[in-house]
Amino acid sequence: MENNIELRVGGKTAPSLLKSSIVGHVKSGKTVQIDSIGVAANYNATKGLILAKGQLAMHGITLVMTPGFLVLKMENSVENDIKTAIRWI
Numbered sequence: 001m002e003n004n005i006e007l008r009v010g011g012k013t014a015p016s017l018l019k020s021s022i023v024g025h026v027k028s029g030k031t032v033q034i035d036s037i038g039v040a041a042n043y044n045a046t047k048g049l050i051l052a053k054g055q056l057a058m059h060g061i062t063l064v065m066t067p068g069f070l071v072l073k074m075e076n077s078v079e080n081d082i083k084t085a086i087r088w089i
Contacts, residue, residue, distance in 0.1 A: 006033045009048070011040030018048030023055050026063065034088040035070060042086050049088060065089070 005025045009018060018034075025032050036045040053063040070087040 003029070004031045004033060006035065009034055009036040009041050009045040011038055011044065013041065013044045013048070015044050015047035015051060018044065019051035019055060022048060022052035022063075026052070026056060026061065027059070031089065035085045037072070037083050037085045045086065045088060 007018065007021060022032050022034075034045050034049065036042045049063070049065055053065070056063045066089045068087045068089065070085040072083045072085055074081045074083055
């Protein structure tokens with residue numbers, strides 16, 4: 001069974017749904033990676049993580065979040081652009 005879950009967050013991702021997904025995966029013992037590109041996506045990811053941290057704290061679970069960068073080559077792009085995403089582990 002895979003112990004790492006990768007969630008991609010977009011500008012239209014609902015932070016409350018992201019929170020529920022994070023909480024469910026963490027409670028089942030999985031490591032969650034959140035990837036987001038752009039201002040709106042990063043805002044939604046951050047808000048979802050804060051909400052998840054609060055909900056998990058009510059269950060006695062401390063959520064530890066480590067931010068980093070992820071360089072992605074956009075293969076569907078005409079120019080094969082390189083984008084830098086924020087990755088939370």
